[in-house]
Amino acid sequence: TPASTSQTYDYIVIGSGAGGIPIADRLSEAGHSVLLLEKGPPSSGRWNGTMKPAWLAGTNLTRFDVPGLFNQIWADPTGVACEDIDVMGGCVLGGGTAVNSALWWKPHPRDWDLNFPSGWKNSDMTKHTDTVWSRIPGTYIPSKDGKLYLQQGFDTVSKGLDAAGFKQLVPNDHPDEKNFTYGHSTFFIENAERQGPLATYLVTAAKREKFQLWTNTVARRLVRTGGHITGVELECNKGGSVGPGHSGTVNVTPGTGRVILSAGTFGSAKVLLRSGIGPTDQLNIVKSSATDGATMISSDQWINLPVGYNLNDHVGTDIQISHPDVVFYDFYGAWSNPIKADTDAYLKSRSGILAQVAPNLGPIAWQQIKGSDGGIRHIQWQSRVEGRNKNAMTITQYLGTGTVSRGRVVIQSNLNTRVSIPPYLRDQYDKEAVIQGIEFMKGALSKVNGLTWIAPTASQNITAFVNSIPATPGSRGSNHWIGSCTIGTDDGRTGGKAVVDLDTKVYGTDNLFVVDASIFPGITTGNPSAAIIIAAERAAERILALKSPTKL
Numbered sequence: 001t002p003a004s005t006s007q008t009y010d011y012i013v014i015g016s017g018a019g020g021i022p023i024a025d026r027l028s029e030a031g032h033s034v035l036l037l038e039k040g041p042p043s044s045g046r047w048n049g050t051m052k053p054a055w056l057a058g059t060n061l062t063r064f065d066v067p068g069l070f071n072q073i074w075a076d077p078t079g080v081a082c083e084d085i086d087v088m089g090g091c092v093l094g095g096g097t098a099v100n101s102a103l104w105w106k107p108h109p110r111d112w113d114l115n116f117p118s119g120w121k122n123s124d125m126t127k128h129t130d131t132v133w134s135r136i137p138g139t140y141i142p143s144k145d146g147k148l149y150l151q152q153g154f155d156t157v158s159k160g161l162d163a164a165g166f167k168q169l170v171p172n173d174h175p176d177e178k179n180f181t182y183g184h185s186t187f188f189i190e191n192a193e194r195q196g197p198l199a200t201y202l203v204t205a206a207k208r209e210k211f212q213l214w215t216n217t218v219a220r221r222l223v224r225t226g227g228h229i230t231g232v233e234l235e236c237n238k239g240g241s242v243g244p245g246h247s248g249t250v251n252v253t254p255g256t257g258r259v260i261l262s263a264g265t266f267g268s269a270k271v272l273l274r275s276g277i278g279p280t281d282q283l284n285i286v287k288s289s290a291t292d293g294a295t296m297i298s299s300d301q302w303i304n305l306p307v308g309y310n311l312n313d314h315v316g317t318d319i320q321i322s323h324p325d326v327v328f329y330d331f332y333g334a335w336s337n338p339i340k341a342d343t344d345a346y347l348k349s350r351s352g353i354l355a356q357v358a359p360n361l362g363p364i365a366w367q368q369i370k371g372s373d374g375g376i377r378h379i380q381w382q383s384r385v386e387g388r389n390k391n392a393m394t395i396t397q398y399l400g401t402g403t404v405s406r407g408r409v410v411i412q413s414n415l416n417t418r419v420s421i422p423p424y425l426r427d428q429y430d431k432e433a434v435i436q437g438i439e440f441m442k443g444a445l446s447k448v449n450g451l452t453w454i455a456p457t458a459s460q461n462i463t464a465f466v467n468s469i470p471a472t473p474g475s476r477g478s479n480h481w482i483g484s485c486t487i488g489t490d491d492g493r494t495g496g497k498a499v500v501d502l503d504t505k506v507y508g509t510d511n512l513f514v515v516d517a518s519i520f521p522g523i524t525t526g527n528p529s530a531a532i533i534i535a536a537e538r539a540a541e542r543i544l545a546l547k548s549p550t551k552l
């Protein structure tokens, strides 16, 4: 459908992920007309999604609703994963929050205090954290019968953690206790279904008359005069072959309208670059591209900002153990060849193993490592029952808050983005922390009777093991990408690192904002979706307080 040229919006929000849905809801709650654009198709059943295995036929559930079907993103990403980036990402309604493992953590205070500028410190975020938790409380017991299923993996790893002095707690009751602690993984699941922004913020937004959602609609680039955005050029995704979308140009309310980019770390960078905002080398690539070159905004209008730099992700390093007590469940099989008793339990009473997120997460543990550079780096250990044999568990070490290494994302001539500099272990002390952490965990788990090591092997030197794993997204990636449009007071037009100011407004523009993972200056301790939603709440507060049009 061509977009109407007469209908304008106070806010156009581009991208419906962890950042986009909450901010769209808050802006519409304040009485503004809001258009939320999503390039992907509907996902969960509530929003008329249709992708599902045979055993969900006749129900209002899709693959995105059932926690036990999370693994399907790896088995069949077609039509779900973003096709214009070289790493995994969800390009459906809900973005990452529709496809992820729903892990849900109250941020550690240091996630804000270490990484973020003034106005975005832990003390500024507490009330927003409370708001988010009142809407999305999360649970560590997803099954409605109140039971946890197949806990042998949890019990096995816990023995080692207990022996090493880790304290078990309910992690979200103690967000500031993330050193030598562990607990059950917590998920944004309710009624044994994926909840999160799709089931909360989007529901309240959609009830308002002045809110509209267009799926299957790509924001191609912004239409602007100098630093003032007047509208968004649209493309109907894949020519409309995936479902009804919109094309043409949609405009913001003249004079006062604003655009919020929430297209994710890669998506927001891409829209900016296509709109003539970014480093000159990148804008020249767009200028030379077959698709955009001839119609790109002229170079005297370009705004030179460090879009794409400061890219970061958790450094993921997998270790693997085996223990005869550990029991594997074939979540991949649950798609095409499920165990009837398990689908019955899920469908009839929202209970059983399929209420738990695949592939059966074990304990999540945290520790801080003090490096010889004096820096403190946070490690999150995330274990799951999956590996090279039926008794194996993979334990991923996520190196998070405190890392120094950063990477870069660039645009290519076909206008796909690519991680040109992976952000992993470019700093020797980041690597030191990874090695130290694995040495420690190896010692801890070796105290568990009957446990054997798969990776590293019992006799393998840990430094050699860590060096043997390439520092690439394929081997180290954690799907927790942040950076690319960093927030800060150091204006990127004059040599600073920041793309957006403390109101999340893009430097050099008067009505363009970025609200998603891309503004994070550094990585969080745990999986980041809750922190991104909290940041969106903070951004909504600041944006709503700004007078229009704001000064350049």
Ligand SMILES: Cc1cc2nc3c(=O)[nH]c(=O)nc-3n(C[C@H](O)[C@H](O)[C@H](O)COP(=O)(O)OP(=O)(O)OC[C@H]3O[C@@H](n4cnc5c(N)ncnc54)[C@H](O)[C@@H]3O)c2cc1C
Binding pocket: 014, 015, 016, 017, 018, 019, 020, 037, 038, 039, 040, 073, 088, 089, 090, 091, 092, 093, 094, 095, 096, 097, 099, 100, 101, 102, 103, 104, 105, 217, 218, 219, 220, 262, 263, 264, 265, 267, 268, 271, 479, 480, 481, 515, 516, 517, 518, 527, 528, 529, 530, 532
């Ligand atoms: C496989 C996987 C597992 C994960 N597991 C967890 C987990 O368990 N817990 C956790 O906290 N985090 C997890 N994450 C990370 C988390 O989901 C992301 O950090 C988060 O969703 C990022 O939020 P965002 O708003 O920045 O972007 P996204 O959520 O990616 O949303 C961006 C949205 O914008 C849309 N978009 C992009 N470009 C355009 C355009 N030009 N026009 C219109 N729409 C556009 C995309 O389709 C997408 O829907 C996981 C991620 C993945 C991929």
